[in-house]
Amino acid sequence: MLKIYLYRGTLPDAGAMGRPAGGGDVRRTESLVWRSLLERAVRELGWDGEALSRLTVSESGRPYCPGAAFDFSPTHTKGLVAVAVCDRGAVGLDAEARRGRDTAHLLRVTDRWFTGDEQNRVRQALAEGADAAEEMFLRVWTAKEALVKRTGVGLAGMQHCDSNHPGDCALQSTCIGDVILTVAAPQGTEPAEFRQIVF
Numbered sequence: 001m002l003k004i005y006l007y008r009g010t011l012p013d014a015g016a017m018g019r020p021a022g023g024g025d026v027r028r029t030e031s032l033v034w035r036s037l038l039e040r041a042v043r044e045l046g047w048d049g050e051a052l053s054r055l056t057v058s059e060s061g062r063p064y065c066p067g068a069a070f071d072f073s074p075t076h077t078k079g080l081v082a083v084a085v086c087d088r089g090a091v092g093l094d095a096e097a098r099r100g101r102d103t104a105h106l107l108r109v110t111d112r113w114f115t116g117d118e119q120n121r122v123r124q125a126l127a128e129g130a131d132a133a134e135e136m137f138l139r140v141w142t143a144k145e146a147l148v149k150r151t152g153v154g155l156a157g158m159q160h161c162d163s164n165h166p167g168d169c170a171l172q173s174t175c176i177g178d179v180i181l182t183v184a185a186p187q188g189t190e191p192a193e194f195r196q197i198v199f
Contacts, residue, residue: 002091002185002192003045005037006082008177012199033081034074037197041085042070044195062152073149073183080179089186090169092150094142098178103130106137113158114140135180139163142182143171150184 011029035055042049051068058064063074073093074083084093103126110122118140125136143163148154150169153161163171166184172192173182183192 001045001088002084002086002183002189003041003195004082004084004093004181004183004192005041005195005197006080006176007033007037007197007199008080010079011081030076030081031074033199034076034083036199037081037083038072038074038085040197041072041083041195045070045085045087047087058152060152060154062149073146075145075149075181077179080176080181082181084183084185084192086185086189088189090150091186092146092148092184093181094145094149095176095179095181096138096142098131098134098138098180100130101134101137103133106133109141110137113144115162115164117164118144118162138180139173139182142180143173143184146171146182146184 011033039052042052047070051065054065054067055063070085070087071089071091072083072085073091075093075095077095078097080095082093082095084091110119121140122133122137126133140163144158144161147161147166148157151157168187169184170187170189171182171184173180
C-alpha cells in the first residue's frame with residue numbers, strides 16, 4: 001500500500017497543528033507539517049504509533065523509524081508539503097513547483113546531473129518552448145530525487161541514477177496544480193492514493 005498525505009497552501013501556524021510555535025522558521029514549520037502528516041497517516045492506517053518515537057535521521061540525512069513496519073519519505077516545495085507512506089518497502093518522494101525557471105540555468109543543471117538520455121528529453125521539450133522544457137526538467141529531476149531519497153544515497157547519487165531505468169522500483173509522477181510530484185516505490189506497488197489534509 002502506498003499513500004501520499006499532503007498539505008497545500010500557505011504554511012499553517014504551528015499552533016493549528018497542536019505544536020509549539022516555530023518562531024517563523026520556514027524549514028521548521030515545513031518539518032512540523034510533514035511530521036503531522038506522518039502522524040495522521042500512521043494513526044489512520046492503524047500502524048504502530050510507537051515507531052514514531054524512534055524517528056531518526058541516517059548519516060545521509062534520510063529520516064526513518066527503525067523497526068517500523070512502514071517506510072516514509074517527506075518533501076516540500078512552494079505551496080505544498082507531503083509525505084509518502086508505504087508498507088511494501090522503501091519509498092522516496094519529491095516535489096517541485098513550476099517557477100518559470102531560466103532555460104539556460106535548466107540546461108546547466110541538466111548537463112551536470114542528468115544522464116545523456118535525460119538531457120535529450122529536456123532538449124527535445126525545449127523545442128516546444130520554455131514551459132515544456134521546465135516541465136520535462138522537473139519530471140526528470142523529481143524522479144531522480146525520489147530515487148535517491150528511496151535509497152538514501154543523497155545528491156551524490158543523482159548523476160548515477162537514471163529515471164528511464166529505475167531498477168527495482170516503479171516511478172509514479174503527477175501534477176498537483178503547478179507542482180510536479182514523483183514517488184519511487186517497490187515494483188508491483190499499487191498506484192498511490194492521495195489524501196489532502198487541512199490544518
